[in-house]
Amino acid sequence: MILNNWSIRIGGGALAFLVLIALFAPWLGTVDPALFDPASRDLLPGKSGQITTLDGDKLRHTFLMGSDSLGRDIYSRVLYGTRVSLLVGILCALVALAAGIACGLASGYLRWLDGILMRFMDGVMAIPAILVAISLVAIWRGSLATVIVAIAIPEIPRVTRLVRSLVLSIREEPYVEAAVALGTPTWKILFGHILPNCVAPLVVQGTYVCAFSILVEAILSFLGVGLPPDIPTWGNVMAEGRAQFNDYPHNIFFPGVFLAVTVLAVNILGDGMRDTLDPKMAKRV
Amino acid sequence: MAAPRAGPFFFMLTFILRRLLATIPVLLIVAVLVFLMLRLAPGDPAAILAGDAASTEQIARIRAGLGLDRPIVVQFGIWAGNLLAGDLGESFYYKMKVATLIGQRLEPTLALASLTILIAIVVAVPLGVVAAWRFGGWFDRALMGFSVLGFSVPVFVLAYMLIYVVSLQLGLLPVQGYQRIADGFWPFLRHLILPSITLSVIYIALIARVTRASVLEALGEDYIRTARAKGLPEIRVLVRHALANAAVPIVTVIGIGIALLIGGVVVTESVYAIPGLGRLTVDAVLARDFPTIQGLILFFSFVYVLLNLLIDLSYVFLDPRIRY
Numbered sequence: 001m002i003l004n005n006w007s008i009r010i011g012g013g014a015l016a017f018l019v020l021i022a023l024f025a026p027w028l029g030t031v032d033p034a035l036f037d038p039a040s041r042d043l044l045p046g047k048s049g050q051i052t053t054l055d056g057d058k059l060r061h062t063f064l065m066g067s068d069s070l071g072r073d074i075y076s077r078v079l080y081g082t083r084v085s086l087l088v089g090i091l092c093a094l095v096a097l098a099a100g101i102a103c104g105l106a107s108g109y110l111r112w113l114d115g116i117l118m119r120f121m122d123g124v125m126a127i128p129a130i131l132v133a134i135s136l137v138a139i140w141r142g143s144l145a146t147v148i149v150a151i152a153i154p155e156i157p158r159v160t161r162l163v164r165s166l167v168l169s170i171r172e173e174p175y176v177e178a179a180v181a182l183g184t185p186t187w188k189i190l191f192g193h194i195l196p197n198c199v200a201p202l203v204v205q206g207t208y209v210c211a212f213s214i215l216v217e218a219i220l221s222f223l224g225v226g227l228p229p230d231i232p233t234w235g236n237v238m239a240e241g242r243a244q245f246n247d248y249p250h251n252i253f254f255p256g257v258f259l260a261v262t263v264l265a266v267n268i269l270g271d272g273m274r275d276t277l278d279p280k281m282a283k284r285v
Numbered sequence: 286m287a288a289p290r291a292g293p294f295f296f297m298l299t300f301i302l303r304r305l306l307a308t309i310p311v312l313l314i315v316a317v318l319v320f321l322m323l324r325l326a327p328g329d330p331a332a333i334l335a336g337d338a339a340s341t342e343q344i345a346r347i348r349a350g351l352g353l354d355r356p357i358v359v360q361f362g363i364w365a366g367n368l369l370a371g372d373l374g375e376s377f378y379y380k381m382k383v384a385t386l387i388g389q390r391l392e393p394t395l396a397l398a399s400l401t402i403l404i405a406i407v408v409a410v411p412l413g414v415v416a417a418w419r420f421g422g423w424f425d426r427a428l429m430g431f432s433v434l435g436f437s438v439p440v441f442v443l444a445y446m447l448i449y450v451v452s453l454q455l456g457l458l459p460v461q462g463y464q465r466i467a468d469g470f471w472p473f474l475r476h477l478i479l480p481s482i483t484l485s486v487i488y489i490a491l492i493a494r495v496t497r498a499s500v501l502e503a504l505g506e507d508y509i510r511t512a513r514a515k516g517l518p519e520i521r522v523l524v525r526h527a528l529a530n531a532a533v534p535i536v537t538v539i540g541i542g543i544a545l546l547i548g549g550v551v552v553t554e555s556v557y558a559i560p561g562l563g564r565l566t567v568d569a570v571l572a573r574d575f576p577t578i579q580g581l582i583l584f585f586s587f588v589y590v591l592l593n594l595l596i597d598l599s600y601v602f603l604d605p606r607i608r609y
Contacts, residue, residue: 123314127586130548131566135578138570139326215439219552222441225570238441246460249449256442264437271433 007272014265030076092213095152104163121157129154200277207270373580383580394561405488413496435490499531540596
């Protein structure tokens with residue numbers, strides 16, 4: 001049923017391909033992304049050169065996407081960067097969904113908490129997402145865990161609002177009234193009756209959070225305020241290539257294309273799922 | 286409820302007043318969050334505020350000024366009091382008041398943001414109207430495809446693509462930099478064209494999508510059939526009848542998009558070396574200059590809330606049916 005939708009086929013297919021690249025990065029003709037060789041600095045794509053392994057051996061290596069100003073292989077760094085981007089996207093989506101579901105259920109079902117919690121969320125939403133993320137990373141210093149949490153936090157209010165609005169409409173449904181009348185405990189109503197009916201819109205929202213998180217992580221790394229520069233991420237590769245863009249645009253071009261294609265694939269997949277899983281939402285936008 | 290004989294003016298006034306009051310808790314929570322930001326950081330807030338190069342004496346002076354030995358609520362009171370007096374604190378990195386610093390960097394950002402919004406509206410609204418008019422046709426599908434693409438291509442990748450083609454290959458516009466408007470309007474504009482186009486793409490995608498959706502909805506209404514039946518020219522039906530009735534969601538999304546725009550400003554100014562508030566934000570984060578970071582977050586959030594307040598108030602004029 002789901003696979004009949006062309007957006008899901010294209011987006012999901014491209015994404016599956018990227019997941020394979022991430023999983024099999026070591027066997028796709030790459031070298032350790034941290035390896036460098038001063039003799040192979042700033043090679044153009046396709047040029048052959050040498051690279052020094054950790055043991056000090058010199059290997060012949062073809063730099064499919066060229067090399068950077070330290071003589072590292074951009075092809076290897078971009079392929080390994082796929083791992084970081086996908087991991088950040090998926091984990092950010094999960095963190096934002098988990099926190100948003102908890103807050104949204106609480107806000108939608110416990111009336112006394114609703115006002116306070118939603119005003120708080122309004123406050124968080126008034127601060128532009130990237131500013132929240134970069135200042136949190138500045139405080140905590142960049143590591144994979146802090147970057148993920150920092151990117152997920154500004155996304156929580158949107159998920160909370162979605163869950164809350166779903167809870168408010170679902171709690172009026174006859175089956176919930178029946179469960180209440182039978183004396184079902186509140187937690188069982190929330191997790192057994194209400195949450196399962198929120199799944200479709202949440203999956204759709206999750207893909208958008210994932211796409212946005214991948215973008216924000218790349219932006220943070222690119223600006224030099226994200227993951228440490230030795231970790232191969234697309235943003236870091238581009239940040240490294242910035243200074244020499246005029247002479248060697250490939251440093252920015254290849255990771256940029258991977259980044260754009262990945263975010264596009266996730267967004268297309270999200271649109272497809274919205275159309276099949278959540279027809280009401282599809283009509284709204 | 287208002288008195289039964291109250292006129293439209295009374296409704297408008299109470300609406301404006303209530304909307305104004307509603308922004309106060311939002312701004313208060315933003316202030317609390319920005320205040321708590323430093324308390325989340327590991328270590329002594331005074332030492333963090335003073336930066337890495339501060340002397341023990343300086344840190345002691347800041348600690349006394351913040352009232353760090355007093356309860357946290359009193360600390361917030363002192364800080365918020367200074368804030369209301371327009372005192373955003375002092376940057377030890379730039380060695381000046383944060384408010385002064387923001388004032389100095391305001392012009393480039395204001396110019397960039399205004400030109401971006403202008404380009405976005407001028408381009409996106411007609412595109413959205415035409416797509417809705419030709420719903421399901423090739424133009425519509427192309428626009429929807431473009432809008433997904435616009436959401437997906439990162440602003441700095443787009444920036445470098447434009448620099449490569451327009452500046453490096455064709456040599457039409459400067460690669461980067463900024464000219465103050467006081468140094469002549471043409472050089473000022475030449476330096477802003479590429480950054481504004483870069484920044485406007487995601488905004489165009491957003492506005493065009495919403496314009497299309499809301500015009501499409503309006504086109505299904507009875508008054509459109511009536512307007513066409515009485516022989517009005519199609520352009521008049523589209524603009525005066527469909528677009529005018531679709532205005533509220535379009536204006537709303539322009540307001541919501543300002544948050545995206547602020548995020549984009551940070552990146553765009555960095556790529557194009559524009560000495561504005563976005564560039565200042567990145568420099569402040571890299572230097573861990575927390576008074577400046579706090580000041581910038583407060584400033585950006587305040588502008589965002591204020592613009593959305595103005596947009597909410599504009600509903601009264603855009604749609605006379607709206608009475609809160």
